[in-house]
Amino acid sequence: MNKAASLLTILLCSYLFSSKAYSYPHFISHGYNSCITCHYNPFGNGPINDYGRAVSGTAVSGREFYDEHKPEDLIASETAFFFKESTSKHFRPFIGFRGLLYKANLGQEGSKTDFINMQLDANLVAKFGEKDQWIMSGTFGYAPIPRALQNTAAGDAMKEYRTREHYIGYRPKPNFGIYFGLMDKPFGIRVVEHNSFSRITPQLTMDDQAHGMILHYSNPTFEAGLDAFVGNLLNKEDIRMKGMSATFEQTVFEKNRIGASFMTQKNTYLKMLSTAIHSRSQITHGTSVLFELGKVDKTPEGASPKRSEYYALLQNHIRTNRGLYFLNSVEYYKNNLDKNYRVRFGPGLQYFPFSKLELRTDVYNTRNFNQEATSKDRWDLLMQVHAWF
């Protein structure tokens, strides 16, 4: 196996076996151009609010498993925590699980199958104020140590049971909010596939949250966020990434959003400057196209040379039936120190048979392009189950 293929394997193992629940930005295809309509976190991921639960049951999920006469309002009410509408105005519990059946190197000698419990989280949201202006959210649960960090000092310092999001938010007006705590950094499109080059390259994967302050602003056609962060305070000082990020999106031609993002961050060992542009478009109801193009400059401390990395993501979702989405992703990755570049193609199926359950199957083909050497295509199969209560 050549060096590039080894690196690729490490990258895939590191990030395919990750366990963070992000939001679903392709739901712009249902008219939801902003995460905050359905999520407590204005940039998505984490627990969904009452409205988001109802949307998940009545717009996103299928209804083949329900009696045909069952009212949609009843389906919506059963999307609440353990199927029962809350009697409390202030508290919303949430439990989430993700498991992954992963078969690497399909058709190759040494191909093996693993099942990984990617996530088992419990969350509690507390909201107060006449219009729920005050929000507190805390998530705690099991998350595996990323394989790339296993048997390393950084991995040994991590705990398998840990919090990856906790924050306090205040929204004095519906269109403006300020949040303090441990959160993901707003940058680019927060796609659910944290193994995508658009998440890996700027280091925005499952364990890259940081403590900080986020400002969020939105109006019907514009949305922006600014994050000043000091790294994850649960990590050792020297590896905490400190810096700031900013992102915005603007509606153009009614059903499209274009945006740009900027992020600068550094720790004792690495300085990073990331920039990206992106777009999200609704094609028809249930069908969308996402695109992101980014560049990340990485300057290591010491003698190692500065590296510029480039990535692109093109992803579309086609709703074939209510509850069933056909996905296609094409990704590109290149860095200036390497003659290789990588292209990954991933058709997949995403099925929500009923509220609280998502089944997903993806096949990834990864090809390494090199003018001086050839390497075999890599094929991987991922089957995922995602349940929430």
Place this chain on the structure above:
Amino acid sequence: MISKILMTLVTFFCAQTFASEVTVKMTLSPAGSFEAKTTKVHGEVVKAGEKFTAESLWVKTEELKTGIDLRDEHFHKHLNFDKSPKITFSNIEAIAGKGSGTLTVNGVSNKVNFTYKSVSDKKLLASMKVKPSAFKLKEAKYLEIGVDDEVEIVVDMDVK
């Protein structure tokens, strides 16, 4: 499934060829939006010289679809479709890019001004903004997500 994918693509590429279409665009608070649409538009627009007139254009409230069944139910109930099954735009006169007519929603009629442009000799695209509260419609809210009290109506209409 392949046939459905093809149907989706065909629908998308044919979307611009509908004869007539009414789209009601709503903005959600704190964020987001949705549309209700129908291609079943009744009535005729007549051109005489530079002037466009229509005695009455109407749609069935229940035929406005948002793409989500539950939202359709709520939307139709909100518009009191059982008591007011039609949304009517009558006594329409338009010239030089501007016009007016009487819009009747929820049994309440109001004069509404609109702007339009000729997409072709046989097609007009008109747009107007209305306040649901002016038609005695209550504030629309579901699980803390509200609809703003300004709605845009876009009418894509064939001209006789």
